[in-house]
Amino acid sequence: MISLAGRDIMHGWGKFVFTGMGLGLLIGVTLSMAGIYRGMVDDAKVLMDNSSADLWVVQQDTLGPYAEPSSIFEDTWRGIAAMPGVARTANVTYLTMQVREGDRDVRAMVTGITPGEAGTPGWPPYLVAGRQITRSHYEAVADIASGFKLGDQLQIRRNLYEVVGLTRRMVSSGGDPMIFIPLKDAQEAQFLKDNDAIRQQRRRTAESPAFNRPGMPDLLDAVTASQSTNAYVNAVLVQLAPGTQPEEVAEMIRRWKRLTVYTRDQMGEILTGKLIATSSRQIFMFLVILSIVSTAIVAFIIYTLTLGKIREIAVLKLIGTRNRTIASMILQQSIALGTIGFVVGKITATLFMAPIFPKYVLLEPLDSAAGFGIVVFICILSSLIAIRAALRVDPAEAIGG
Amino acid sequence: MIKKGIRIEGLRKRYGKGDTAVDALKNVNMEVAPGEVVGLIGPSGSGKTTLLKCLGAVIEPTAGRMILGDETIYDDKWLVRDLRALRRDKIGFIFQAPYLIPFLDVTDNVALLPMLAGQRNGESRQRAMELLTALDVQHRAQAMPSQLSGGEQQRVAIARGLVNRPPVILADEPTAPLDTERALAVIRILNDMAKRYETAIIVVTHDEKIIPTFKRIYHIRDGVTYEEAGEGREFG
Numbered sequence: 001m002i003s004l005a006g007r008d009i010m011h012g013w014g015k016f017v018f019t020g021m022g023l024g025l026l027i028g029v030t031l032s033m034a035g036i037y038r039g040m041v042d043d044a045k046v047l048m049d050n051s052s053a054d055l056w057v058v059q060q061d062t063l064g065p066y067a068e069p070s071s072i073f074e075d076t077w078r079g080i081a082a083m084p085g086v087a088r089t090a091n092v093t094y095l096t097m098q099v100r101e102g103d104r105d106v107r108a109m110v111t112g113i114t115p116g117e118a119g120t121p122g123w124p125p126y127l128v129a130g131r132q133i134t135r136s137h138y139e140a141v142a143d144i145a146s147g148f149k150l151g152d153q154l155q156i157r158r159n160l161y162e163v164v165g166l167t168r169r170m171v172s173s174g175g176d177p178m179i180f181i182p183l184k185d186a187q188e189a190q191f192l193k194d195n196d197a198i199r200q201q202r203r204r205t206a207e208s209p210a211f212n213r214p215g216m217p218d219l220l221d222a223v224t225a226s227q228s229t230n231a232y233v234n235a236v237l238v239q240l241a242p243g244t245q246p247e248e249v250a251e252m253i254r255r256w257k258r259l260t261v262y263t264r265d266q267m268g269e270i271l272t273g274k275l276i277a278t279s280s281r282q283i284f285m286f287l288v289i290l291s292i293v294s295t296a297i298v299a300f301i302i303y304t305l306t307l308g309k310i311r312e313i314a315v316l317k318l319i320g321t322r323n324r325t326i327a328s329m330i331l332q333q334s335i336a337l338g339t340i341g342f343v344v345g346k347i348t349a350t351l352f353m354a355p356i357f358p359k360y361v362l363l364e365p366l367d368s369a370a371g372f373g374i375v376v377f378i379c380i381l382s383s384l385i386a387i388r389a390a391l392r393v394d395p396a397e398a399i400g401g
Numbered sequence: 402m403i404k405k406g407i408r409i410e411g412l413r414k415r416y417g418k419g420d421t422a423v424d425a426l427k428n429v430n431m432e433v434a435p436g437e438v439v440g441l442i443g444p445s446g447s448g449k450t451t452l453l454k455c456l457g458a459v460i461e462p463t464a465g466r467m468i469l470g471d472e473t474i475y476d477d478k479w480l481v482r483d484l485r486a487l488r489r490d491k492i493g494f495i496f497q498a499p500y501l502i503p504f505l506d507v508t509d510n511v512a513l514l515p516m517l518a519g520q521r522n523g524e525s526r527q528r529a530m531e532l533l534t535a536l537d538v539q540h541r542a543q544a545m546p547s548q549l550s551g552g553e554q555q556r557v558a559i560a561r562g563l564v565n566r567p568p569v570i571l572a573d574e575p576t577a578p579l580d581t582e583r584a585l586a587v588i589r590i591l592n593d594m595a596k597r598y599e600t601a602i603i604v605v606t607h608d609e610k611i612i613p614t615f616k617r618i619y620h621i622r623d624g625v626t627y628e629e630a631g632e633g634r635e636f637g
Contacts, residue, residue, distance in 0.1 A: 001516050002509055004502075011545070012505030252571060315500045318459065318563075320489020321517055395488075396459045398449060399573055 004325070005332035008309075019301055020337050026297065027375060030290040031349040032357065037283045038075070039360035044173040044271035048264065051092070052238035053121045054246050056262045057253055059126040064260075065234035066096050066173055066267075067275045072259060077185055077236045083252055085244035090114040091233040091391030096172060099146070099179055102153040106146045109172035109180045110156060112186020112233070124180055130165035136182055138399040141165035143177035150182050157192045159185065173275050175359045187230040201227060291378065298341075299382035302334045306386035317396035327387045331380065338379035342372050366393020405470045406601035407456070407569040408432045412465030414451050414624075425451040426462065428626035433601035435568065438592050440612060440631060441605045443621035449605050450573075452621060456603070457492055458484040462636040489518055491557050493562030493570035493600070497577045499554035501546035501561075507533065508542045511560045518565060523566075532560040535597070536590060552583045556590065563594055570595075572604040581610045588614050 009016050032145040047066065056065065057072070057080060064070020077089040091110035098105040113122045118132055124141055129152045133139045140161035142148040145168075152163045161181055181189075193201070193341060202224055205211050211223045240249060250261040262270065306313070313326055352362035412429035415422050425448045433439050443449050456467070458481075459473070467475040469491055474481050481487045488494075501510045511529035518575045527535060533539045536556040541549055549557065557577060564569050572591065576584035587603075588611050595602045595624040606612065616633035 001514070002505070002522065004504075007509070009503040311500060312502050315494075315496070316502070317485075318457065318488060318494055319514055319517075320487075322485065322486050325517070394459075396454050398494070398500060399453050399457060399459065 001325075003332070004329040005336065007331060008329070009336055012192075014339065017331075017340060020340030021338065023294070023297060023301070026290065027341045027345025027354060027371075028295055029345075030287060031345055031363065031368070031371055032361055033283055033286050033290065034371065035349060035354060035361035035363040036357070037280060037287075038362035038364055038367060040173070040175070040276045040279055040283075042244065042271050042362045043175050043360055044276060045170060045173050045268065046169055047173050047306050048267055048271060050125060050170050050178075051122055051237055052119065052125060052239065054240040054264060055238035055253070057236040057238060057251055057257070058234070058260050058262070058269050060258055060260050062296045063270050063274065065092070067270050068126030070234050071232045072234075072236065074231050074233045076233075076257065076259070080236055080238060080253055083249065083256075085241050085249045086238055087240040087241040088121060090123075090237050091183055091235075092099060092122040092237050093183065093190060093234045094172075095186065095190055095247055096174070097156070097189075101148060101152050104147075106148070107176050108146055108323050109174075110175045110186060111178050111180050111190075112183040112187065114183045120224040121239050124165070124167045124170055124178075126167070127165045129166045132165055133180065134164075135184060137185055138162065139164045140180065141167060141180040141181070141263050143167045143170040143318065144171075144180065146170060146177035148179075154179065156181065156185075158194070159189070161185070163273060169360075171360065173271050183233070187233065198228065219328060247304060256363050277356035293376065294375075295378045295382050298334060298338060298379055299385050300335065300377075302330065302383050302386040303389065305328055305333065306390050310390075311398065313390050313393045314395055316398040317393060318398040326390050327367070330387050330390055331383050334379040334386070335385035337378055338375045340370075346371075348371045405468075405568065406432070406434045407470075408466075408468040409456070410451070410466040410468075411535055412455060412467065413463045414455055415463045416446075421547075425624055426455065429465065429621070429624070429626045431603075431619055431626060431628075432468075433569070435599040435601055436499065436596045437617070438588070438595050438602040438604060440549070440615035441511065441603055441621060441626075442607065442612060442619040444619060445572035447621045448624040449621055451624075453571055453573055453605055453624075456569070457494065466584065481544070486518075488493050489514060490565055491567050491569070493567040495555075495558050495562045495570060495572040495575045497574040499551075501547070501554055501557055505546075506542070507538065507544050507546070508556050510546065510557055511564050511571050514561060514564050528564060529560065531561055533557070535594070536560050550587065551578060555579065555583075555587055559590055559594065560589070563600065565600055566598055566600070568601060571602055572602060572603045574606055574608065575604065576606065576608050576611050583615065584608060584610050 059068040060073050062068045062070045074091055077091055080086060081089040091114050092247050095110045097110055099108045112343060133141055138161050140154055140163050144166050148163050150163055154161045205223055206220060212220045240246060246263040250263055253259060253261045255365035350363055354363060409429055409431040412426055413445045414426040415424050417423055428450055455462045464477050506601045508526055508529050511532060512525035515525035515528055533542055538553050541553055546554060576587050591602050613632040613634045615631035618629050
């Protein structure tokens with residue numbers, strides 16, 4: 001038996017292919033949306049993985065350091081490092097801000113890392129160019145997504161930093177590239193004010209009788225000094241010794257340090273379940289809307305194509321063609337249209353949309369396979385209206401005027 | 402192949418019920434022998450199309466009897482379960498316009514029916530080619546319908562009607578869009594094919610040009626058929 005659907009498609013292939021391409025662009029957008037969601041989840045996981053931490057110690061009753069602000073004393077790490085099962089600890093600060101380089105600025109997550117060596121918690125685990133930070137001040141390692149190059153001079157607050165190393169896929173959960181600088185610089189950057197503001201603050205402090213007491217000249221100096229230094233970090237990252245149960249150590253820190261501690265599983269839940277929850281819901285709604293629009297478009301196209309063949313369908317029915325054959329013809333055309341659309345959409349999403357989209361778009365093969373399955377399902381669903389119309393065609397329409 | 406033509410006895414068709422009922426066919430009696438081509442003529446609203454739909458097993462008559470070949474297919478009710486298969490295997494249709502399937506080439510337009518009946522593609526195409534050769538359009542076998550002239554399209558439509566060797570062919574104004582010369586050519590072909598394949602052909606027509614060519618004519622008026630002898634003139 002010849003393929004009626006195949007012959008019909010080949011007969012008007014131009015119209016069919018162009019229609020499929022139009023549909024493909026819509027499917028491409030849908031696939032890209034799914035890819036954006038996957039990219040967000042991957043960004044969150046990358047952030048967690050790249051920190052090289054097993055535990056995150058943060059301010060009590062906060063979801064820090066990524067989902068909520070967290071502030072703990074900078075010497076907290078000492079007590080934690082001495083606990084059994086802890087291999088390494090490191091302070092870390094995170095600050096999302098605009099980083100300038102010449103005339104342009106880039107939104108980046110500035111990460112303060114403690115002096116040490118590669119493998120220290122918080123440090124970028126690998127570089128694609130240059131070297132790690134070796135000096136205590138004014139050096140930076142930037143992710144290549146920031147667009148910075150080796151040797152560039154970055155301005156963070158009032159200070160300039162030289163880019164000495166480049167990383168890849170070191171991003172925040174929001175997809176902003178990370179820029180690593182020495183911890184002390186990062187602590188300072190968090191609260192560093194301009195000169196006018198500093199002068200103003202000092203004057204106000206000096207005028208306060210509470211700080212400038214007669215006979216206690218050192219008090220004012222101490223207060224002024226404390227105002228210009230930052231003795232806090234956002235979190236302590238902890239690496240555990242092999243064979244240690246994370247929850248046991250976490251419980252110990254919670255108990256003795258009165259701090260909140262998250263294990264990798266818990267942090268993963270915060271990053272993917274809470275931090276990007278709203279974005280996920282938004283993208284899911286977009287996917288639903290796009291799927292409905294795609295269904296409506298495919299249904300409309302197939303219905304229109306079928307209406308254009310009413311006379312032929314009446315003739316086919318009159319000469320004894322089974323309903324099954326006619327339904328199969330429409331169904332096959334619908335699936336063929338969806339397949340063309342999916343191929344065009346996949347190519348569009350992979351080659352054109354993902355590379356230029358300002359966020360990381362992760363197109364997983366399994367998602368593509370599921371996407372194809374959904375497209376086929378949508379096509380089957382969409383063809384039902386046309387099939388119903390075709391099956392209602394009276395073969396008698398072929399007889400008489 | 403069944404070789405006994407078609408016989409219709411006391412066929413009636415009523416649309417609607419009660420006060421709004423309309424008797425489209427009141428008493429139709431016809432008999433067409435294998436190899437015979439008869440005309441069925443009548444004014445608009447006389448019941449021609451309704452009769453054709455009843456004969457084509459597209460609508461169900463209200464009462465009467467239809468015998469196709471040696472099989473009674475209707476006796477106050479359908480006696481055949483699968484009317485679709487009946488249409489496919491035992492009734493050929495030729496329409497006012499050729500109504501060829503635009504996305505199939507000439508051969509496949511003709512071969513489609515035997516394929517639908519479950520015959521192999523090769524056999525179906527071979528049978529189609531035989532008919533196309535008999536109708537002198539074999540040189541357009543690979544052409545698409547849009548590439549054919551009106552006369553060629555109608556010959557392909559005739560081949561499609563004949564391809565399953567049905568005992569009866571219903572031709573619904575097959576010469577309406579054609580000029581006299583081509584209309585007479587179509588009637589000549591129908592007569593040749595009827596004789597060659599021993600098929601009974603009923604031609605519904607208004608066409609004054611071809612009415613004189615029938616040896617027998619059924620007039621239908623107000624749902625009742627009247628038989629009369631035709632002129633049986635030579636074609637062209």
